[in-house]
Structure formats: C-alpha cells, structure tokens
Amino acid sequence: MGDLFRPGSQLLKVNDIDTYYGSIYALKGISLGVPEKSIIAVLGANGAGKTTLLRTVSGLISPTKGSIEFENHRIERMSAHRIVRLGISHAPEGRELFSDLTVRENLIMGAYVRKGTKEIAKDLSMIYGYFPILGERRNQKANTLSGGEQQMLCIGRGLMSRPKLLLLDEPSLGLAPLIVEEIYPIIRLINREGTAVLLVEQNAILALSVASYGYVLETGRMILSGNGEKLLGDEHVRKAYLGK
C-alpha cells in the first residue's frame, strides 16, 4: 500500500484497524486515507466489510485495534454523537430515516448539532435545490417516499450538518439506473462544493466514475488500492466485480 500517504492533507486517516461485527472478525488490519475535498471509493463484494468500515469511522462500532484520526482528533473511541460534531456525517446503508417524520423534519434532524435557524433554513433550500422532488414532498412522511426519494433524503439529511466528510453507504443499492443517474451528479456537485466523500459501492464502475482513488476490500482485508485506471485495469477486480 505504498500509495497510502499521498501529498495533500489527509482529512481522515484509518490506521491498521481490526473490527469485530458481533463475533465475526470483520475488518483485518485496514488502513486508508481520505484527503480533503476528495472522493474516495471503497469497493468489494457483499460481506467484504465495507459497511462495517463506515460504521467504525462514524462511531457506531469501536475497533479492537488500531486508530482513526480525523483532523488531528483521535476518534476511534469516540461515540457516534460526538463524532458528528467534529464534522463527519454518515448516510447509512438501509437509509435509517425517521419513518414517521416528514421529509422536512428528517432534514431538520440532520442539522441537530447546529444552531442558527436562518442558516439551517438556507441549507434546507439548498437541499431542495439538489433534489427538487424532496422539496415537492417536504411535508410527506418519509415512509411514503419511493426508494430513490428515500435515498435522496438520506443523503440530504447527511448534508444538513455541513460535514467536512460524508460517509455514503451504497447509494445506488436497490435503485433503478435512471434514479442512480440523478443521484451521482449530485454527489459530484457536493464534492465540488467542498465536502469530502468516502463512498462505499458494490458497483465499481459507478463508484470509480466519481472517485479519484479506491480501495478494494475482500473478506475484511484490503487487497488493492489505486486510482480508477489502475483498479479497472486490474485482472482480479475485473473478474470479481465487473464480471469480466
């Protein structure tokens, strides 16, 4: 993993972490870095540990070994609610929306750690700008939305805390290609406006269409890392994840 410590400041540094998911040894010695304002992809099959990795970074799980640094803070022992305040937002697998709250209320919950009602209202408009359909459905309960709309709401809610780093878990999962095509440009836009993204995706081509660099996990281990060209050109990756 020689290309781990690239120049440019590292917003997030994961150093050699082990994580257990219940009794399963889910992450084995994982290290990675997310530079400021970048999009970094984490690829791999189901069960590779991608979701566990994000959950460890966001504080839902603690690693048993290793460290995680975010902007000079050591966060591996911090609880999730404190990590959010540092500037990491996690849009989780399965979306985890507040089903009985409206679109608008979900978004406002996303800004829970912030003060300043005017600023929050401005950000609400910004999210409706990214995802107009959310604006249309702002007073509808979250569990009445379609899958694609729920995914948009999940991402929008994650942005409401104005994070420096957004952890995005499988945004394309279960969605029709047309919807995915609506969501991915927004991911690019979010990133252009300054938010770093750590993107977990099973769909390697999709992920590498926006990410500048990627890590490939297989049964809890990092087996490969590199830029898009290198990963897509790799024989193992092609066979395992691109079906070629």
Next chain:
Amino acid sequence: MGLIAEIIQQIIFGMVMGCIYALVAICFVLIYKGTDIINFAQGELVVLGAFIGYSLRVTFQLPYWLVFVLSFILSGFLGMVMEVLIFRRVIGKPHLNSLMASIALGMILRNAIGKIWTFDDLNMPPSFSDSMLKLPLGLVISPLFIGIIAISFGIMMIFYLFLNKTKTGISIRATSQNMTAAKLMGVSVSYVSSMCWAISAAIGSIAGILIAPLLVLNVGMFIIILKAIVAAVLGGFGSLPGAVLGGILLGVIENLAGVYFPAWIKHVFSWIVLLVVIMVMPQGLLGAKKIKKV
C-alpha cells in the same frame, strides 16, 4: 339520583381517576419510547413521590405549591440516578433484562419506602379542599377533583409542547423512532435515557401526590402501575396520545361499569378491558400498525 345524573356523577369520578391513570401511563410509555425499556417500577416511583410529598407537607409544613415543585425536582433527580446506576447498562439488551431489573428495583423501592416512612396507611392531606360542593341535579364535585383534572391536563399540555418544541423533546422522539439514526444526527442516547427517567419519575410523583388523598397513602399504592399498563394498551402501546386517551377512557368506563353492573365488577373491569383489547384490537385505539422501517 336519576339515572342521567348517576351516569354524569360516575363520569366525573371517572375523569379524576382517568387523569391519574393517564399521567402514570404517559410516564410508563415515555420510558418505553425513549429507551425501549419496560419500567415495572413506575408504580413505586409514583408512591415514592407521594411519600416525599407527604413529608414535605406534613413534616416540613410547606405550602402545597412548593410541595409540588420540590417533589417534582427531587423525584426527577432520583429518577435520573436510577437511570445512571442501573438502566443505562440495560439499553439495547433483551427486554427480559430490563423487565427483571425494573421488577427488582420496584421491590427494593417498596421496602425502602416502608422502612424510611412506614408500611402502614397514612392520611395524605389533600392538595385542594376535598369537601363536596353541591351542583344541580344532585351532583357533587370537590375542588380536589377539579384540581386533579386541571393539573393533569396542564401537565399533559406542557409535556406535549416539550416533546414537540424543545430540542430535548425532539431528540426523544427521534430516538424512539430510530436509535441508530438519532445517534448519527448527534443525539446522545444516554442523555435521552436520563431525561426520560427523570421526567417519568417527576410526573409520576405529581400523580402520586394528587391521588393519594383519594386512595390511601400506602406502599401498596404501587399497584396503580397495572391500571396504567391497561390504559397504555387500550390507547395503543407506544403511543403517548394513546396513553392519555386510554387512561381517561379507562377511568370513565371503570366507573360507569359500577352503574350497570354489581359493584364488585369495578375491580375486575380493567382486566376484562385488557383481555378484550388484546383479543379484538391489539394495536389499541391509536396504536399505529407496525411502521415500516426505512
């Protein structure tokens, strides 16, 4: 007294008891919603509050408004202590753990209350005058009845505003819907848990102080938890408005039953209601069908 008047009179009695059932049911459901814990010690918290109120009033001779305020604060504090010491460690564990823990806590509290005060009956001075005022149609009502209903509704309204307009209230609601998401929004689950316990103990104490003059102040009053559970189930378990509706409805129909049926049926009535609800309408009056997690 004519039949209409008798019915109205029983509805009045029913409203009074119903308000108390509603308050205790709210406390019980609040802890369940906020922490997913079934608090079988809720009745003992009500009794503890009543005894604290008794001491503040009888031993320290404080004016009643101060009794309410101090009891609220003291009980709230004790509720928080119980959460920190015991129930925080049980969050997220199987329901059986919290059930056992709260039952055990209840027994310990009952014994502690009996040792600190007494296991005998005490006469709780009423917070408002309990002499009956005569109304038309031969009806009677006491200032105590009016006070209980008024304070209960006052508490319910403040509680509603708290849940919907304050940050803490909103974080409790969010946690009850999706704990993982709440954590990711920056909500401290420990804080939510403490607040739920503090509020439940505090409101419980007011309910105890209000009703003790009408029942008898005794450790055995903890049994009110059973009525509160029936109320919560009737209204839709897990629903706070349901707890209010269930409580008041239970109080009213319990007393109305006494008009038409022999007097002994009142004691069994709430259990009949519970069975009927579980068999016919298990989600209760306001209980939602399972909300699909998204």
